[in-house]
Amino acid sequence: MVKQLITDFFNEIEKKEIKKNKNSKASFWHLEFQENLNINYGDENHIGIRKATRLYEKYIEEKEKSVKDPNKFQRNYMSKYLGHEDYDDYIKKTTDISLETEKNPVFENAKTTIDRVTPIKWYKKDVNKLVVIASTVFMLVLSIYTYQNNYSIKGNCIIWKTDHFEKSSCLAKKAINNGKYAINIETFKRITVTDSTIFFKKNIPLVWYGKNIKGEGEYFTDRGVHPETLKRLNPITRPILNREKLLNE
Incomplete structure (x- = not known):
């Protein structure tokens, strides 16, 4: 397989x-x-x-x-x-198609096969039923396709939007697998700090620090990775704040 x-x-x-x-x-x-x-x-x-x-x-x-x-x-x-939910779904649907093909083999000489079959006239009497059945099947297939493309492939991926992460399709450009980083996107945001920013509460860091691709320091409200470099953020420390001239002790 x-x-x-x-x-x-x-x-x-x-x-x-x-x-x-x-x-x-x-x-x-x-x-x-x-x-x-x-x-x-x-x-x-x-x-x-x-x-x-x-x-x-x-x-x-x-x-x-x-x-x-x-x-x-x-x-x-x-x-x-390929349009499936996952590998198990691919195996199931591929196997179902194979079994159906075995039950209804395609004849190489289709014309000869058709010539041997007696024409059936029943469909003329039940044309309305056929239309309803065909419409129902079409809507079912369309619903499954829409579900797979809008929900199933999303997985546990997120993408960076200006100053925060949002849920995203795993196939979207620059999306990352949050199953690997476990970032709480409800609390994780990039912030601009000032002299009045509260960095500690009872000596526990409230801000996380990391550098962007230009080497500039940036600050965030929760643990995680920097959205540009994907490097782990560090809890803020007094040496970092002194170096950035944000704390004078």
């Missing part, structure tokens, strides 16, 4: 992203994880171009390659890209 998933995944990349060759497809997969999902080298869920290429060569080109199969997170992402 992993082979089928990888095959479907690369075929979908070619279809959606217009990526025609092996290298461009592998590069797309790598960039989706590193730039859009912020999963960098060293993370267990990271996909490098080399591994993506080896998976393509093993399962698409059927070459003898020693490469570890995608882990659960990676399989779930691939399944979501």
Whole structure:
């Protein structure tokens, strides 16, 4: 089933992203994880171009390659890209389609098959029923598709908006997996501090500190990571405040 998933995944990349060759497809997969999902080298869920290429060569080109199969997170992402809720949902629906195909095989010579079947006239009497059934099925499929695209793929991801995090689709550009950081987005905000800002309560830090990509210090209301660098924030300390000329003791 992993082979089928990888095959479907690369075929979908070619279809959606217009990526025609092996290298461009592998590069797309790598960039989706590193730039859009912020999963960098060293993370267990990271996909490098080399591994993506080896998976393509093993399962698409059927070459003898020693490469570890995608882990659960990676399989779930691939399944979501294909329009499924997760890998388990992909297996279920793919298996259902396979079983249905076995029950109703497609004949190579369709014309010969049709010629052997006696025409059925019953549909002329029940055309209204057929319209109702077809409409119901269409609405059901549309509802499932809408649910999957608007809710199922959201997962536990968040994205930075000016001075706070908001819930987001995991496929959105610059979204991060909050399952990894466990940030309380209800209380986590970036603030501007002044001499009147209360930094401690009974010697317990009330503010967290970190530097942005320009090396400038910024302040936040709760523990977490800096939204630009994804580095852990530090509880505020008096040496930091003295260095930033915000506390004179």
